[in-house]
Structures are given as C-alpha cells and as structure tokens.
Amino acid sequence: MKRLYVLLFTVALTLTLGSCSIDDDGVNFHYSPLEITSVNVPDTFEFGQIYTIDANLLRPDDCTLADRFDVRRSFTDTTQIRTVAAIGIVLDQDECIELNEEIQDSFQFEVIYSEPYIFRFYTGDDTSGEPQFLEVEIPVK
DSSP, X not given: OHHHHHHXXXXXXXXXXXXXXXXXXXXXXXXXXXXXXXXXXXXXXOTTOEEEEEEEEEEEETTEEEEEEEEEEEEOXXXXXXXXXXXEEEEXXXXXXXXXXXXXXXXXXXXXXXXXXXXXXXXXXXXXXXXXXXXXXXXXX
C-alpha cells in the first residue's frame, strides 16, 4: 500500500513540475482581419442547399495565417444580410517578411431562408479608416 502512495505522489509531482514552464511569457499571437480581394459565389441559391463560398484573401506577410471566417447576420424586411470577414492569426515575431500574396480559403453556407441574401465581404479600410465591403446579392429559388 505504501508503494502505491509513493507511486501516486511521484506521478503527481512529475505532472506538476513537468507541465509548468518558467519561460512561458504569455500569448504570442493576436487576431486581425484579412482583406478579401475577390469571391466566387453562385448566381442563385436553392433553398435548403449548402454551398461552398470561395474567397481570395490578402496575406500581408509570413507572420500572418488564415484562421477562419466571421459571418454576422442582420435582417431587413425582405433581405438576409451576411457581413463576412476573414480572420487571420498574426504571430508576434520580431521580423516578418512582407508577402502581399493572395491565398484562397472557403466556408460552407446553408440557405435556410427563401428571401435573397446580400453578402458584404470586408475588403479593408479606406484612407480615413472606414471599413469597405464588396457587396453581392444572391436570389433564392
């Protein structure tokens, strides 16, 4: 029985000491929106179907990686509005090589309303810092 307690104590001590790092200085990345340069969407949607929406994104440097899409919805009386932003992970590094290359990413979209959808894709900020959007209206049949 004493061996069991010694074994459990040794395992607990090993896990406690082995899982902590003195060199851990916290978060080493942050999130940032990426500019969407173009999109590939269908001319029409069919109610109840799932579509793949392809988007070309601007990757500014080698410290930036595409992570996901943030799709927010809002409504008018007859239209479904989806504001889409590509979210990137930016690694906090001292030196990043400027790339300004286009990369492609996609997301799935399910059509659950019979009214037309308006997509507003974030394309960056203008010179006064106001967000700009590429708008596409897609009717549902």
